[in-house]
Amino acid sequence: MLTLSQRGRSGLQFLGSLQPYISSRVRDIARADFEADPEGAAMTAEYERGGSNEPWEDRIARARSIAQRSVAYKLERFYQRYVAEENFVRAIPAIEERRKAAEKIGFGKLSDCGGSLKLDENLPVPAYHEGVEWHLEPGGWDGYDLSGPMFMSAIHPxxxxxxxxxxxxxxxxxxxxxxxxxxxxxxxxxxxxxxxxxxxxxxxxxxxxxxxxxxxxxxxxxxxxxxxxxxxxxxxxxxxxxxxxxxxxxxxxxxxxxxxxxxxxxxxxxxxxxxxxxxxxxxxxxxxxxxxxxxxxxxxxxxxxxxxxxxxxxxxxxxxxxxxxxxxxxxxxxxxxxxxxxxxxxxxxxxxxxxxxxxxxx
Ligand SMILES: C[S@@+](CC[C@H](N)C(=O)[O-])C[C@H]1O[C@@H](n2cnc3c(N)ncnc32)[C@H](O)[C@@H]1O
Missing domain, CATH: 3.40.50.150 (Vaccinia Virus protein VP39)
Incomplete structure (x- = not known):
């Protein structure tokens, strides 16, 4: 694994602390607000009884409007989006600072262990996939040449x-x-x-x-x-x-x-x-x-x-x-x-x- 600079590492560590906090403590408050709301309580009871036949779009729209009454829900979602964007805002410069090493080390010493790789440069990209920036990653899965080290040495750990x-x-x-x-x-x-x-x-x-x-x-x-x-x-x-x-x-x-x-x-x-x-x-x-x-x-x-x-x-x-x-x-x-x-x-x-x-x- 690549060693990032202290600044690169700490920027990501901050996100890695913020996200679990909002997804547990703050989300728990938002969930409790949902269940304390009379309409939310009715939806919860309906779910516990086995659900309804209402089309899922209508059911989600109803549940979303209840969730949005909670300040905790709005705050939690704001920070979810913030972390999702910041992952790349912070990880790409952190990897760029180490570009030479990232290119050289990659995933470590490569052995010839019997696997293989077949690329198809003429493979048509399906319309549903084209141009999607998955998880907000700039350019999508194929948008950054050092995406491997970026995930392995920065965003994942x-x-x-x-x-x-x-x-x-x-x-x-x-x-x-x-x-x-x-x-x-x-x-x-x-x-x-x-x-x-x-x-x-x-x-x-x-x-x-x-x-x-x-x-x-x-x-x-x-x-x-x-x-x-x-x-x-x-x-x-x-x-x-x-x-x-x-x-x-x-x-x-x-x-x-x-x-x-x-x-x-x-x-x-x-x-x-x-x-x-x-x-x-x-x-x-x-x-x-x-x-x-x-x-x-x-x-x-x-x-x-x-x-x-x-x-x-x-x-x-x-x-x-x-x-x-x-x-x-x-x-x-x-x-x-x-x-x-x-x-x-x-x-x-x-x-x-x-x-x-x-x-x-x-
Ligand atoms: C969320 S990733 C999951 C990757 C992997 N299964 C894992 O466990 O980490 C979804 C993957 O599906 C691939 N994918 C989407 N549609 C595909 C298709 N029609 N044929 C092959 N791969 C596809 C994407 O390129 C992407 O790598």
Missing amino acids: YVMSKGGWAAVEVGEDVRHHRSNAAKLLPKDHYGRIYDMGCGGSMTLAAFHKHYPHAELIGGDLSAANVKNGNDSARAAGIPIHFRQCDVRHTGEPDNSVDAVVMYCVLHETPVSVGKDIIKEAFRILKPGGDVVINDLPPFAGVHPFQSVVLDWETDNRGEPYFSETCSTEWSEVLADTGFVDMESHNLGPQGYPWVDVATKPA
Whole structure:
């Protein structure tokens, strides 16, 4: 990991303290205000009784107007946006100060451990992805040539690893979530595991710990993400085959993989695209193969205040498909696609991570 200057580090540490504070102490006050409001109490009771059939847009609009009566809610959301922007305002200069070292060290000493990287410079960028500044990152996933060191040496260790952003609760580290997702696959051994929308290597590295003999393949649209993934996997000595591709068309033969993982890819696509990704998973899985999805909870599965918190991301933190995703029950899509033995549940207290596990009929 790159050593940042004291100024670069402390700027990020401040964000890494502010965010957990507002996402716990201040958000708790906002949630209590919601529940103390007569309409909020009625919505909470309705949720506890099993919800209503009201369209989710109307339900969220109602819950949002209640949440917005709370000063604590407004303050909490103001600081959420502030931290989301400041992450990049502070991390990019901190990395630029160390540009030479960042270019040289990258992810560390790279070994040739048997993985591979295939880029496709002619891959069309889907319209839903083009120009989106995910999480407010300038230029999106491919906007900054040192995005790998920026996340690995700056934003992740000092801010994101403390939790308290988007659906991630305070004190929760997304690295542990990935390991928990790996444990949910029902078999002890898998020959080939395909990670759809793999980003870098974090998810497959977690699966490697549980399935050290499995062949690992990761497909992602973003050239920067698969290049960073390839470097970090090589630095860790984990053989992963990275492919720059649209995972609606992986190019893998029919019935050729034993397990598919989708870790937080579905909320970065419109639901129609997510359905196509699930169809492709079904095609490439061998009969009897398993899929594990880790993503956002459905609105129906969370407290109305939490649904406002999740919906907020859509317009305010570079997550244009968050609400669409939360309005969807992936278990129903899995069933419609032909999967069986569906299991869906939350792993965290506020609904996130939400996991769906299913099997292609043998
Ligand atoms: C939030 S990131 C998650 C990355 C990774 N799964 C992880 O666990 O860190 C979502 C990823 O989905 C990728 N993505 C979105 N649509 C895709 C598609 N149609 N095909 C391949 N990758 C896609 C994005 O490029 C991005 O890297």
